[in-house]
Amino acid sequence: MPRSIIAATILLTFGTGVVDVSSFLRLGHVFASVMTGNLVLLGLAAGTGNGTLARSGGTALVGYAVGVAVSSLVSRPLEGHRHRWAALSAMHLLVLAGWVVLWVTVRDAGTAGESWTLGVAAAAMGVQSSLVRLVGGQGMSTTYLTSTLTRLVWDLGHHGRVGWGDPARCAALVVGAVSGGLLAQHAAAWTPAPAAAAAVLAAALWHRAAPAAIAGAEPVA
Template sequence: MDSNQPSRPPSTPSVGDPPSAGDPPHAGHDREPLLAPLMAVTAVSGLIDAISYLGLGHVFTANMTGNVVVIAFAVAGAPGFSVLGSLVSLAAFLTGAVIAGRLANVMRARDPSSWLRRILGAEAVLLAASTVVAFTTDQAVHALIALTALAMGLRNATVRKLAVPDVTTTVLTLTLTGLASDSTWAKGTNPRVGRRLASVVAMLAGALAGAVLVLHTGLGWALLLSTAGTTAAVVMTRRSSRG
């Protein structure tokens, strides 16, 4: 090669690129079978944030952006916000994400449905534990924050590793940005518009259900529904792997 010829920078693979030799065994494989369980747990995310914000002292345990902002509000002296609660949530969420990152080194050699099923099974166990705590005592706010945030960190990091386009399950900012920036009004083609809209509707429905249950029945029933939703997603992943 001519030494005077400028070198080309290495390209950065995108989600849709074919797998290379260094990619995990399932990189680039079809993720369509994962969509149904991921939409189910997107609704659970709405439930969890309704539970945590309305019932656990204005903190978030699925949406960490909200916690960073809440900490700033609390430091500034705004009433009704807890630095401690938000820090507990952040710490538990990050712990779950670290665990998921370590597990990914083992799980990524498995079928994606099997990988997701195991992680969602762990999430269901954590949410079931939080349900028991909520029905048992009303003096364990920080324990509930930690349990639900740990579950969300575990799942969020796993979904990130699985890299299903336009499905994050816990945040909608990029999804809504894509809907707008790729719309026909922006002269775009809006790929995957169906799953983008489904994600928005799922989280809205989950948050609405969570708010109604927290305000009218209590935390326990809302957490029970979130446990049921995640358990249903586990069943969906089993069916998708069989299909």
């Protein structure tokens, strides 16, 4: 896989850290991308009768599912087209821009504003997951890193070495979370800025790689 594509996935993973932490701290204590965690939180909400947590977890799940579903519908007619990934890249930027606008304008405007902001954030993560799946295959992720960490540790134990992509994505997630946490606490209006900048840079890197090299690529790092 081209190095520019691996670098793009690292940037997107950094953005995921920003989006997830901002959602957890400011949008109902749920995650925009970690649906396993949100399913657990929904179970917790059911068990404790926490309606607010149930609403937030359900909103994130629906938003993420909508992002994946729309990505699938958009990419399906372009099956086999060498620029199919570009359509999802553009859609990812568009939905993420919508999240930025909602964060700045209606995030604090009551329950409805919070829910819309969370739902669009989750939709952006759904589109991002679909894009990365298309580019890097089913083994590549920039939103849920359990499988990435598993592969990293397995390869280290089995082969005694790892590629640079997996550890870099894990580190990027943590750095993004730190950035998002600091901004959400001290400069809330600017919280989306690092994620938006990372997404734009990632899109530029997508376009540096030959579409033919991206299509059907297998993750190698």
